[in-house]
Amino acid sequence: MAHYDYVEKAVTVSRREFLGMVGVAGAILWTGAYAATDLVQDRNKYIKMRAQGIYKDDVKAKVRQSHHNPGLQDMYKQFAGQPLSPLAEELFHTRYIDRTKLG
Amino acid sequence: MKGFQTNERTSIIEINRKKCKGCDSCKSFCPSAAIQGKYGAIHSINSEQCIFCGQCLINCPFGSISDTVDTVDTVIHQLGNQELTVVATIAPSVRVAIGEEFGLEPGTLATGKLYGALKQAGFKIFDANFAADHTIMEEGSELIAKIRHYLLGEPAEHELGLLPQFTSCCPGWVRYVELYAPQILPNLSSAKSPLMMAGALAKTYGATQIWQVKPENMVVVGIMPCTSKKFEVSRPEFSSAAHYWQQRGSAAHYPDVDTVLTTRDLARLFEKMNIDFNRVEASTDADNPLAQYSGAGTIFGNTGGVMEAALRTAYYVITGQELPLLEYKPVRGLQGLKEADITLKDAKTGQVITLKVAVVHGIKDNLKPVLDQVIAGRSPYHFIEVMNCPGGCVNGGGQPINPMGTSWTGNWKALLPWT
Ligand code: SF4
Ligand code: SF4
Ligand code: SF4
Numbered sequence: 229m230a231h232y233d234y235v236e237k238a239v240t241v242s243r244r245e246f247l248g249m250v251g252v253a254g255a256i257l258w259t260g261a262y263a264a265t266d267l268v269q270d271r272n273k274y275i276k277m278r279a280q281g282i283y284k285d286d287v288k289a290k291v292r293q294s295h296h297n298p299g300l301q302d303m304y305k306q307f308a309g310q311p312l313s314p315l316a317e318e319l320f321h322t323r324y325i326d327r328t329k330l331g
Numbered sequence: 332m333k334g335f336q337t338n339e340r341t342s343i344i345e346i347n348r349k350k351c352k353g354c355d356s357c358k359s360f361c362p363s364a365a366i367q368g369k370y371g372a373i374h375s376i377n378s379e380q381c382i383f384c385g386q387c388l389i390n391c392p393f394g395s396i397s398d399t400v401d402t403v404d405t406v407i408h409q410l411g412n413q414e415l416t417v418v419a420t421i422a423p424s425v426r427v428a429i430g431e432e433f434g435l436e437p438g439t440l441a442t443g444k445l446y447g448a449l450k451q452a453g454f455k456i457f458d459a460n461f462a463a464d465h466t467i468m469e470e471g472s473e474l475i476a477k478i479r480h481y482l483l484g485e486p487a488e489h490e491l492g493l494l495p496q497f498t499s500c501c502p503g504w505v506r507y508v509e510l511y512a513p514q515i516l517p518n519l520s521s522a523k524s525p526l527m528m529a530g531a532l533a534k535t536y537g538a539t540q541i542w543q544v545k546p547e548n549m550v551v552v553g554i555m556p557c558t559s560k561k562f563e564v565s566r567p568e569f570s571s572a573a574h575y576w577q578q579r580g581s582a583a584h585y586p587d588v589d590t591v592l593t594t595r596d597l598a599r600l601f602e603k604m605n606i607d608f609n610r611v612e613a614s615t616d617a618d619n620p621l622a623q624y625s626g627a628g629t630i631f632g633n634t635g636g637v638m639e640a641a642l643r644t645a646y647y648v649i650t651g652q653e654l655p656l657l658e659y660k661p662v663r664g665l666q667g668l669k670e671a672d673i674t675l676k677d678a679k680t681g682q683v684i685t686l687k688v689a690v691v692h693g694i695k696d697n698l699k700p701v702l703d704q705v706i707a708g709r710s711p712y713h714f715i716e717v718m719n720c721p722g723g724c725v726n727g728g729g730q731p732i733n734p735m736g737t738s739w740t741g742n743w744k745a746l747l748p749w750t
Contacts, residue, residue, distance in 0.1 A: 275665065294467035
């Protein structure tokens with residue numbers, strides 16, 4: 229199973245070296261074990277870097293809580309009234325479907 | 332096909348038979364066991380079981396899986412039509428990933444460039460981060476109403492769902508519940524996802540008060556990290572704006588959100604329109620109220636972000652004071668299940684309550700124990716955030732695949748003379 233918190237590299241050669249050594253046929257034999265762990269290493273790195281970018285955006289924001297968003301406060305004042313008002317229920321809420329019961 | 336409503340998209344993610352090597356890797360990422368095929372044989376996806384999250388797509392080592400809904404040319408065409416107002420609704424995690432398609436390091440915050448490039452292409456902007464703040468107000472108010480009723484014993488003013496309340500922003504998760512755990516539908520927040528709120532608001536308030544255009548001449552384009560959003564926008568119930576105007580005499584029919592471009596799709600759109608992302612002048616859209624957002628809105632892109640944003644507001648509404656430490660560490664990071672207890676003193680009655688929350692990301696590996704507890708009626712939590720993709724939307728199925736040229740997707744071709 230592919231766990232995203234994987235830290236150890238299962239194979240120490242790079243992908244290029246690996247493919248160069250064993251070719252596609254060998255890679256296919258290996259991929260069940262190799263591709264998943266190695267791809268996860270890469271994805272993990274990107275997840276962390278992107279997540280940091282997002283937290284940076286939070287720290288540099290002038291306003292940091294949703295209830296202080298001035299544009300949103302205006303919208304409620306001029307249009308929807310307040311959260312869960314009848315208009316808010318009509319436009320911003322929904323219902324779900326039990327798909328096991330759909331033909 | 333079974334399990335679809337009329338007019339819903341029944342297929343988004345497909346395996347290319349010619350490219351699939353039968354390596355089985357995709358199965359280890361699929362949260363819904365939708366992938367068929369034995370090791371060594373060509374694999375295929377059963378759309379009736381698939382939640383369209385694209386995790387198989389971004390992780391296939393041979394680039395054999397793709398998303399079959401491509402509306403880049405349609406959107407370019409619409410941008411060229413003077414009659415239409417085309418509005419881009421940009422998800423939080425697109426701004427930290429789009430740069431990778433143009434050679435920037437992953438995580439580079441490119442909001443200014445993104446706004447600039449979108450404006451150059453002719454889009455109006457409705458930042459989905461505004462809609463994320465909006466979601467917190469609606470979903471948070473729903474949670475607070477449940478707390479007041481179930482924990483503080485006050486009479487309920489509205490019809491309330493059940494506790495624990497689950498978040499509902501992730502369409503992959505919503506489809507998962509509808510297909511595999513319908514018994515907990517009453518626990519799902521009734522709040523629409525930020526994208527769907529944005530669509531409904533753009534074609535009502537946005538059309539009349541911000542852009543002064545006819546809602547039927549508006550095109551709302553979700554710019555999303557997510558392939559499952561391509562399914563979400565096709566759900567027939569998401570035409571609230573048209574319904575709103577029908578009650579006021581209009582006859583037009585249209586969806587709240589017309590189409591979705593993934594981060595990858597948007598990069599292709601910029602390339603096709605000859606917009607050089609790296610040279611574009613940054614923009615802020617400072618005078619547009621629908622481009623204003625808080626730090627709480629932006630963290631929606633990370634696992635734990637919705638929870639952290641909701642706590643910042645719920646704490647304020649219940650206690651009357653701001654959360655003392657805004658960076659709420661217990662819900663951050665990549666552990667599979669994150670839990671936190673938060674003690675609140677109700678400003679109105681003086682009662683003290685302890686709110687128990689949980690954050691799950693990566694349905695494939697981390698959901699089961701939490702879901703089983705809820706189904707069995709013995710969940711210790713009051714509020715549970717679920718995002719399908721490991722890490723949250725920053726790792727969504729619509730994000731750049733090969734950011735720094737290190738993934739072997741595609742690269743193997745360069746090595747082999749016969750391909
Ligand atoms: S990961 Fe890609 S190549 Fe491997 S079985 Fe799945 S679709 Fe085929
Ligand atoms: S899109 Fe998601 S649910 Fe569908 S087959 Fe791929 S991993 Fe499985
Ligand atoms: S976690 Fe985000 S990207 Fe992944 S399916 Fe859910 S909404 Fe889409």
